[in-house]
Amino acid sequence: MSQQRTELVWHRVADRDELPEGRVKTVTAGHKSLCLTHFEGRHAALDNRCPHQGGPLGEGSIEKGLLRCPWHGWDYHPCTGKAPGFDDGVETFQLEEREDGIFVGLPAEASHTATVTDVMAQTMTAWGIDAVFGMVGHSNLGLADALRLEEEAGNLRFFGVRHEGAAAFACSGYAKLTGRPAACLTIAGPGATNLLTGLWDAKVDRAPVLALTGQVDTQVLGPGAFQEVDLASAFSAVTAFSQTVLHDSKHAELVALALKTAIVQRDVAHLIFPDEVQTLPAPEGAEPSEPRGRIANASIAPPLESLDAALELLRGAKRPTIVVGHGARFSMDSVIELAEMLDAPVLTTFKAKGIIPDDHPLACGVLGRSGTSIASYFMNEADVLLVFGASFSNHTGITPKIPTIQVDFDRMALGKFHAIEVPVWGDIDVTAQALLTELVDADAANVEGADGGPSGDSEREVEGSGHGSPAAPSASGAPLAHGASSKVNPRGEIAERWAIWRDEKARRREDDRGRGLNSATVFEALSIAVDEDAVIAVDVGNNTYSFGRYFECRNQSVLMSGYLGSIGFGFPAAMGAWAAEGDRRQIVSVSGDGGFGQYMGEITTAVKYGMDITHVLLNNSELGKISKEQRAGQWDVWQTSLQNPNFAEFASGCGALGIRVTSPDELDGALRQALDHEGPALVEIITDVELI
Structure with missing residues (x-):
């Protein structure tokens, strides 16, 4: 059962005195997982996988002279790997104790064999997928490795999130900003179902997204295996395309059709990857699909009758x-x-x-x-x-x-x-x-x-102008449309109306009840501070309504959860915007305390990947919009108060810049510091729930 010493590659797996007598641990040699044992003064290296159901022997223990599998209690000799009373056991590997550590010898690893998911991942990048958000897990490891290879080739970037819902919202934000799809990756079962809210946001706002979900092995589908969910049914309402990848599927073509659907229909497409299918060798000569010749120009002209x-x-x-x-x-x-x-x-x-x-x-x-x-x-x-x-x-x-x-x-x-x-x-x-x-x-x-020159329709000219005179020029210098010589020039009225509203905003900025800043002040300061071409992702709640009223846009791009109106959208959408434009444009997100609390763990994602996002958090310790609706409906205000941490300290603890603002004179400096900071920053502003 032991390997021959010839043509072995030696891997250092531990220090000589690292493992106490009578103990075991999991070690890795190259890509091989091993169980390292120390028994009766001798070290040994066994295959870490129990042949019963794959239990990790390195997490077991030596009891009465036998290595016991932690899953089902099967026993093996700690050094020989033999199972007492049986002819089978686990494989052992050559081991040497040297002065500088313990080494295990393994045969040289075979070169990578292209898999069907390699071809599918190459098809994704050929169709323009350059960002994937998600979580790597036990039922998507083969697909994840294919995505890893594409990342190593420089064709895409993978962003590991803390919650799959954030991955879907990030893809939605990416698509709303660019019009192009990003992809989200999850395991089977709960990982997949966590995507649904963000995917619905994308669907109802016509944002193309590709969802990639793992699935249990096809041989155990149906009876109800661990984490088995009927994903085709679960995703049927939210997707325009949802297919399971099978052994004999046209694998590249499935990806092409999924992405074509997402792009052309501006909708959600979904591919389900059973575990064992992900590592199937690609058929000889299999090539990725490319979009050339697959999508027509969408610049269609209107029918002349309608025009x-x-x-x-x-x-x-x-x-x-x-x-x-x-x-x-x-x-x-x-x-x-x-x-x-x-x-x-x-x-x-x-x-x-x-x-x-x-x-x-x-x-x-x-x-x-x-x-x-x-x-x-x-x-x-x-x-x-x-x-x-x-x-x-x-x-x-x-x-x-x-x-x-x-x-x-x-x-x-x-x-x-x-x-x-x-x-x-x-x-x-x-x-x-x-x-x-x-x-x-x-x-x-x-x-x-x-x-006095030629005219194709002199009677229509006279009828349209009223006097047969040339059309009067507009305030911009362009002639008015035919038949509109008496058309009103609204520019002066528009300027007057803006002046009235800006005077009103100035009065509201003076409001102060001693319970925090008012929203007019917050968004006046933000209007001045952000770049004129910034991307701003806005969450849901009173902060959103206030942003709509008070923030004055120049050339900024604004992202929001439109038809779905999902709280928690803001920060994950900013992550998607950063993936799309972060090296070219300033990325800002705005939320209330309720919205940020939904996905506050993603601040660690932003720190990990160096996402230069400034988050502006209006903290009034309340679900203020719901309180307002309860009052308007003559209900009692109930269960809308929030128990919050110090969000600035939380951000700092995660490795971001955190600043807390409690008075108006601190606001401008805090925004400037956060926007100038390289990396994620959070400005927590204590606001008055009534002054929206």
């Missing part, structure tokens, strides 16, 4: 107003150019906060419960609404009483909650450019006809 109907409404409007949602975030150059041509106020949904700078002369801020009266005023004054990439959430409150043009890439989103005048199916950037081109061409024709 003409939209143009007709816009040409007749005196107060057209544009509403943009999160779906327009990658098309704002075209949307803003169109707004400037129309002199149209631009309102955003809360989820789209910041996609037009608040200091733009046509920007009116956020519409709805998390917004201000500026946006509400201009929606109510509009005679046509032009809506790009918004979902008409009841929290936003886009009125159905004003003629509406809705543009979206998703046909199901068009007129989803009520009938609208003009639903336009098309890519937002393409559609905005098409509207702009048609309106500019019409104005050019107007001007040319009025100057």
